[in-house]
Amino acid sequence: MEFVEGINKKEICGLKEMLQKELPASVQTEGAVHSVRDMGDVIFIILRSREGLFQVVCENEQWETLPEKIREGMAVRVNGQLREEKRAPHGRELALKQAEILSVPETPLPLAIDKWKLSASLEAKLNMRALSLRNPRERAAFRVQEGLTRAFRDFLNRQGFTEIHTPKIGARGAEGGANMFRLEYFHQPAVLAQSPQFYKQIMAGVFDRVFETGPVFRAEKHNTKRHLNEYTSLDFEMGYIDGFEEVMETETGYLQYAMEFLKEHYQEELDRLSLKLPAADRIPRVRFTEAKRLVSEKYGRSIRNPHDLEPEEEQLISRYFLEEYGAEFVFVTHYPSKKRPFYAMDDPEDPRYTLSFDLLFRGVEVTTGGQRIHDYKALTRKIADRGMTEEGLEFYLDAFRYGMPPHGGLGIGLERLTMQLLGAENVREACLFPRDMNRLTP
């Protein structure tokens, strides 16, 4: 009988290993052929692997003896002498001895992915995502995104949160029936979850503190630079809070942790993208009405909608706090009750406003959160006051009927957070395969 006993380390030298090895050394490495440049006497082959790019050099005579010529788009495994070469990007190169062709492309690449900065429209990049992301700078954005997600889970695990997986198909949505994708589920009408809101709340009654990182679906008819119809939401919900301030404190703690985490684990990607990370050591907080007043005064903009922030106002609020306090994040608190869902807790001192907040980051809202109503009577009263029905909410209300701790939480749009960190113009730059009103493929 044969057994599988775990990972067998292969004799393949990764990029980082090649940069550390004592020279000269005989090594074997592998990768995709990123570019081939024929200089006459020598041919330069740039190999791309998950760790980056590395230069392989082949003397012309050697090149002639190769059974099959190496060309762009191939996957290869090469043997050779690792040696110092001051002019090579890492100060080292591999002098090719043998090459094994692992895979051969059918067609030459239609995009010059070996350019430092990919020269293509967003539309073209998205249409050829599998290809455009082979450009190291393009793919670096998604490594940074991974870092933001890992840091979120890592930080929350340390704070005693438990990860949950809640259903994406349901009988009714978290925030009413609008903007939901509908489907037929074995002859029953069903919808896709707009958020894990109800589930994470009732799970706060089980684990005290929970989080989820997963897709959410919004059938909003907004085709803007900051809307996606499917996105990844970083959600948490925490029990036993004394106020919604604790939710903001936890988010601030996450952001502090994430920035350090990126520096520690993703410095190469930060460098490649020339990213300057924002300070998150202290984040100003300002009331909704006060924020409106401040920007209206400073920038001479009249307040048109007293109940909500227009995108331009969000930009101005961020500008204000950057100019006045050097802050790139700002919490805007106490949103009007009218504009928040029924489960938002009203401010007992002024019930026209809620104990809730948005986090603005460089002019864009990246988080919505707040304290929730935990008292059954208060919750059912609010539902009735809004003229809503309890139908479809039974499982949610049951958790409250049998007792729930005071709690609050938030949802962070991962793509928006990434977009703002990257300084991208369009949220689609921060989504591997975006879904918008017109885009259902790739």
Added chain:
Amino acid sequence: MEFVEGINKKEICGLKEMLQKELPASVQTEGAVHSVRDMGDVIFIILRSREGLFQVVCENEQWETLPEKIREGMAVRVNGQLREEKRAPHGRELALKQAEILSVPETPLPLAIDKWKLSASLEAKLNMRALSLRNPRERAAFRVQEGLTRAFRDFLNRQGFTEIHTPKIGARGAEGGANMFRLEYFHQPAVLAQSPQFYKQIMAGVFDRVFETGPVFRAEKHNTKRHLNEYTSLDFEMGYIDGFEEVMETETGYLQYAMEFLKEHYQEELDRLSLKLPAADRIPRVRFTEAKRLVSEKYGRSIRNPHDLEPEEEQLISRYFLEEYGAEFVFVTHYPSKKRPFYAMDDPEDPRYTLSFDLLFRGVEVTTGGQRIHDYKALTRKIADRGMTEEGLEFYLDAFRYGMPPHGGLGIGLERLTMQLLGAENVREACLFPRDMNRLTP
């Protein structure tokens, strides 16, 4: 201006902290009132928090002075003297001095969640999920599930994998059009992803090694103890493999890592559930046809379907390897080409079979994986041979047209893996809010 500066440590003593504190100590703690037992002179209050249960004791005289009587389902914050008490579960208890009621339930609990083992049917437990999971033993299962997921990501990150998020709404499914949930997407027909198969493959051309942990959707009309119509899939895909054995090696490495990870971080939950973890140090591998023959011979069962394994055969194969080798996992390899998707790589030595495998764990298939075709011509030929159309597969095929490394991967059903680890009878025990043909709520 006010600022949020991160987490302010509250003066709340968690369970673990209470168990370590020098005695006697004056502490404040909080939790849900799990049970109240009035013994005449004293009242025992068991508090439930994310860390477990703790006994609070209240003298009758003290009890009479409380402004509101503590009862089950409340959330409370209590002050008192922490002291030794040999008869208490942890050898310690808190003598109550003051209590603050944070939340009051509307109705007494309809389930005796304070029993060691919850006495309720699966149906009742699922219908009252928000409540039944407040039983510490019930919720422990999902802590173990968290551990399996964390270990998956942690292990793969260490192995150089990058986490990706792929769309769940798409124009066409990964494995043909059958068993897909359909929806309307802004007047276009769309489907929910059955798996991230195509996306993870093309991303192996970008990051070499990728993984995803997310929901998948299968409209299969199977209402069995091991089927869910929405579940969490742990997927990975790795490039530059020399054979599908490397995929099995990586899974074995994961399982080894996961078992150690559970022991290190979830021992309390393992104890609570009396779980015995399976050995994963070496996992036998057996060819599909050989496995069929072995169980047919040993257990006298005739081979009815030579192209697939029936559930009973999977059980017998597991039984065989447990009896013969003491193994609780077994890789069954070389499934018939007919029963594998078009992208599966056929065995060059016998193209009736594929370079693929399933992992059986205690009688149930928990993983399907294998090597994929990476050559464009071979892939399009297979599509043509099967009488399939390339329509809708353009974005997938493009990645191959421009060159893909040899690669393979797998998908693990998280709920099935959890179910088998728990020794549960039904996969629904291992899903917070299961979706099956009849269940769309809670």
